[in-house]
């Protein structure tokens with residue numbers, strides 16, 4: 001693959017790239033430093049991060065990308081820990097990243113801090129990174145997506161992206177992973193919520209956790225969900241999302257879960273949908289970045305900044321229409337000389 005920015009790397013960043021690519025003692029440190037660079041909002045860091053990413057990109061793409069979502073308390077971190085340890089025992093290297101919408105809004109976090117997944121943390125073959133805390137959900141997710149590529153370049157076989165079942169974050173995470181898993185609690189309220197919010201529609205696999213507490217309730221939930229899923233149009237004609245019962249705490253159903261993930265990968269690879277989905281996700285990601293870049297450029301434009309408060313007020317007071325105001329503001333970007341907004 002052509003990689004024009006490789007030559008432009010400064011020696012410090014060259015070291016980061018080499019450190020990420022080299023298995024061994026220094027790799028974890030290089031990985032953490034690279035992700036910190038990616039998460040920085042400084043313009044010069046952003047530029048360096050893009051160059052480092054460009055150098056790492058040809059080495060990425062080999063991991064299985066697994067998204068895991070569920071309401072707080074569903075057992076996500078317990079499940080990821082049990083799954084992670086299982087995969088590591090099977091000889092794989094596992095990275096865990098998070099997209100936490102709450103951390104970008106309030107500075108607080110639903111997904112919790114680094115003390116979670118203590119057993120997994122101790123494993124040499126695991127890398128766990130909490131959600132980046134700055135910026136909008138879009139910003140947080142973009143950084144997680146980039147961190148995922150860095151983990152892949154470092155040779156992790158499985159990258160798990162965890163998110164919480166609130167707001168937009170599920171759709172965002174589903175848009176960056178190969179398989180999106182919904183973790184459910186075995187009670188009808190939780191199922192209905194997920195169905196109502198349209199989360200079930202984007203799930204490739206549904207898992208009822210805590211089956212150890214009440215096996216019958218879990219089985220009831222499983223069969224109701226399976227029925228509900230038959231009413232939805234599947235994302236792929238070749239895949240009906242399976243519904244499983246597990247216990248993350250009692251470590252039951254984990255091999256069966258992973259077998260379904262591998263089955264999904266094999267089925268989708270056979271039909272070409274696996275690569276096609278990644279291609280679509282990459283192009284959609286580019287458009288997201290274009291949208292947010294344009295938005296930022298628009299907001300920072302001096303003429304827009306000068307006119308925005310007045311025009312917003314006029315729209316709120318119905319002195320002008322939203323359409324007319326938007327057109328005036330946008331004309332400053334499209335044709336600054338022809339714009340009738342005040343100049344700098």
Ligand code: GDP
Nearest residue numbers: 072073074075076077078209210247248249250
């Ligand atoms: P998260 O908020 O989705 O990350 O949920 P946690 O993993 O923190 O789990 C919430 C609570 O449920 C904790 O007290 C866990 O010990 C418990 N839990 C998680 N999985 C299971 C399970 O399979 N069975 C039982 N009985 N409890 C579980």
